[in-house]
Amino acid sequence: GAVVSQHPSRVICKSGTSVKIECRSLDFQATTMFWYRQFPKQSLMLMATSNEGSKATYEQGVEKDKFLINHASLTLSTLTVTSAHPEDSSFYICSARPQSTTSGANVLTFGAGSRLTVL
């Protein structure tokens, strides 16, 4: 089945630094990837939709200059949290959709998540 690898699984950084999270589709090509954020005991909230070769689409309230998304290839999307602050501490999860347009492709496969702690 489709596998999405996310790295790092856990990162601790100082306030003001930038952190990059990678999301890779290991056995399929993903034209679209989605980045979610999950706070403790909360649901997954969509941050942005990443499309290969074009600019990401951000959800309302998500700062695109703070959360930089790059989807340079069909197997890799990156999320960079710039000038991180403690309030950015959260669980960031990416998901990928296979290139096929069959109905089964609507199922998103999720990475294991990256827990960011900003001190």
Next chain:
Amino acid sequence: QKEVEQDPGPLSVPEGAIVSLNCTYSNSAFQYFMWYRQYSRKGPELLMYTYSSGNKEDGRFTAQVDKSSKYISLFIRDSQPSDSATYLCAMSAQAGTALIFGKGTTLSVSS
């Protein structure tokens, strides 16, 4: 009103019980419905996928969708301690678009 409502629980049941998890939604355009299971500090993993209305069964799990009532359910038969996790309903209106998630229901199955 949120697009997807899900009782966060927690829900505690003894081993072997039948568990019923539910979500309601407001957007009548939703037609793709999924249930994901999430263990602590892990990414969600797909349990069940249903398109439009109807029932779907997979082993001990049964998913039901009632679009007329905007209500979906997940039933777990013969629940096991390993079923202890957070269950998230998710849905979308169009194929390939982002999923809208419920808050998740935390289930604890005691042996």
